[in-house]
Amino acid sequence: MTQADDILSVAAAWRAAGEKVALATVTQTWGSSPRPAGSQLAVTVSGRMAGSVSGGCIEGAVAEAAMKTIETGVPQLLDFGITDERAWEVGLACGGKLKVFVEALA
């Protein structure tokens, strides 16, 4: 949990400095997902990034979704896994499944 802590503080600091920030959090995992629930990734419109929600396989897709959430203000619950066509596209090679919640820091 220490890592999740750090990311939240980083995201809060970015927000306080006037950045537009989204926070992605692993909410559920199945199989061999590399990061446990609670792992977080913070991204900004200006392109800053901290933390991770996987071994690096899905960060790009999550960051893309985060931009949309920042723009619309609407949170998203993303599904990644071997049963999901998206997973092949973004390459979750480990064979795990996970859900990621993406929200904007208002």
Added chain:
Amino acid sequence: MTPATLAALAAARAAKRPVVLATSLPDGAQMLLPDPAAPADLAEAAARALDRDESGTVRLGNGEWFLHTFNPRLRLIVVGAVHIAQALVPMAALMGLDVVLVDPRRSFATTERFPNVTIMTDWPDEAMDALAPDSRSAVITLTHDPKLDDPALDRALRSPAFHIGALGSRRTHGRRLERLRELGHDEATLARIKGPVGLDIAAVTAPEIAVSILAELVAVRRHAGTRAAKEAA
């Protein structure tokens, strides 16, 4: 996340208060627990998440919630700046525990023997009163000396510490329990002390004993027995 929620979460963490950020899925409505206004099932699930020190998604009567636990770091109070402590303290720090070392014998409790750790040279009862162990604290006594171990154990038993361990043979431990009984502790309370401390891995050297002590701490913290039983069922 609203600025109010973010501020409340930051304040709780700064004050080392264990909290759970509950997020309703997928709409994102959030609540910081414990909160007297929370529904009973959500409050119960949050308390369980904190106890297990785990984040995860739960399905409740009113929908799906992601429970993100924010527990303060675990604290380990080690009484006795002895040889075993020299192995135990850095290993515990590596595990992310906040370690405090207590020993009034200044020749033992030196920064040369114990670099990078908080050392208290007060008598163990005074040190324990100042440290006020909470439910995120473990207390391990290593001195074998009743003058030092007993007051620390007495205070630990009067605290909600999640784990209490005392080094010493079964015979030593039996005599120790006798003395603590005389201080007014009943059998159920005395059973909280793991003595001899540590999992039985036939440890011999100081680092091996430290591993056995920390392995037991992890097993207690992660509810190892209950989990294995649950998985077998």
